[in-house]
Amino acid sequence: MYMKEKFNIDQPHLRENPYKVPQGYFSSLQDAVSEKISSEKKQPGTWSVVKPQLALVSSFAVIFLMGYVAVRLFTPTVTVTSDKNISAESEYFEGNFMETSFIDFYDSAKDSLLKEEQVDPNEIVEYLNTNASSVYIASLE
Amino acid sequence: MDDKELLALYRENGKEHYAFNLIVKAYSERLYWHIRKLVESHDDANDLLQNTFIKAWAALPEFREESRLFTWLYRIATNETLTFLKRKKIRSFLSLTDYSKQLENKIESDVYFDGDATQKALHKAILKLPNKQRIVFNMRYFDEMKYEEMSEILGTSVGALKASYHHASQKVQNSLESLL
Known part of the structure; x- marks a missing residue:
């Protein structure tokens, strides 16, 4: 019975407000709200931020569109050959031009890198005569 | 005014x-x-x-x-x-x-909470309620607001609010008994 009386939520003191606020909070609240309202006013809205950017983008779009229209209007029309002609051209290209490759233009006889240097046999004999002693020593080693 | x-x-x-x-x-x-x-x-x-x-x-x-x-x-x-x-x-x-545990800890450590142990236990018990039920309980229990006024604010029928308050106060009573 005692327990029930003690912890019953209908006890009047339980309905009292146990919270506190910092001193002078409510008296300073009006100023804080007024300040926030005036700072909110000064901040530019989303539309005023987006508007100049949107104007820039749209002017670029207009310039691009005008350029595109001008190119379309003033470029001479090129008659497009039919698919048959295109395939004939490609056949000729493959048949004639591609027959001669880069290899065909290459002259190996003129390439100095592949040339074998010819040595005169007399030059060898002369060399052996003058350096015979060093050749002999080299063979002993 | x-x-x-x-x-x-x-x-x-x-x-x-x-x-x-x-x-x-x-x-x-x-x-x-x-x-x-x-x-x-x-x-x-x-x-x-x-x-x-x-x-x-x-x-x-x-x-x-x-x-x-x-x-x-x-x-x-x-x-x-x-x-x-x-x-x-x-x-x-x-x-x-x-x-809700974080909120309970806030009650424990809050320097701006001046209640005794029973009040602390009551507020902890209220925290266990779902948010909307907590609002109904607070408005009726602490602010002693009329159901009609609560209905206007919360957009809920008077009957539903009465039922919600009844359930909430029972839950709070049970939680309070287990907490103390």
Whole structure:
């Protein structure tokens, strides 16, 4: 019975407000709200931020569109050959031009890198005569 | 000055700021305690109260007096607080922490909580209720608001509110008994 009386939520003191606020909070609240309202006013809205950017983008779009229209209007029309002609051209290209490759233009006889240097046999004999002693020593080693 | 006089003053040319200051002065305390009981922390309550008044300032030109000014302000404050609590709950879910536990800890460590052990236990027990039920319980239990007025603010029928309060007070009573 005692327990029930003690912890019953209908006890009047339980309905009292146990919270506190910092001193002078409510008296300073009006100023804080007024300040926030005036700072909110000064901040530019989303539309005023987006508007100049949107104007820039749209002017670029207009310039691009005008350029595109001008190119379309003033470029001479090129008659497009039919698919048959295109395939004939490609056949000729493959048949004639591609027959001669880069290899065909290459002259190996003129390439100095592949040339074998010819040595005169007399030059060898002369060399052996003058350096015979060093050749002999080299063979002993 | 009553609501009608305040609104008439607000609509006079060049007096809107002065009239709004009077509105803030008239309703800030009641709205603050309503928010504070739901979020526990003074800093959060202060932010939410200021946001409530900023929103009210922005929407006041469109206020058609279909409801009382206080009811309208109370509704803005309640919606702001509910949105805040939802956001906090999602954040604590993502960080794998229990938000109601965090609120309980706030009661324990709050320097601006001056209640005795039973009051502490009562407020902890209230925290165990779902947010909407907590609002109903607080409005009826602490603010002693009429069901009709609560219905106007919360957009719920009087019958549903009575049932919700009945369930909430039973839950709080049971929690309080287990806590003490």
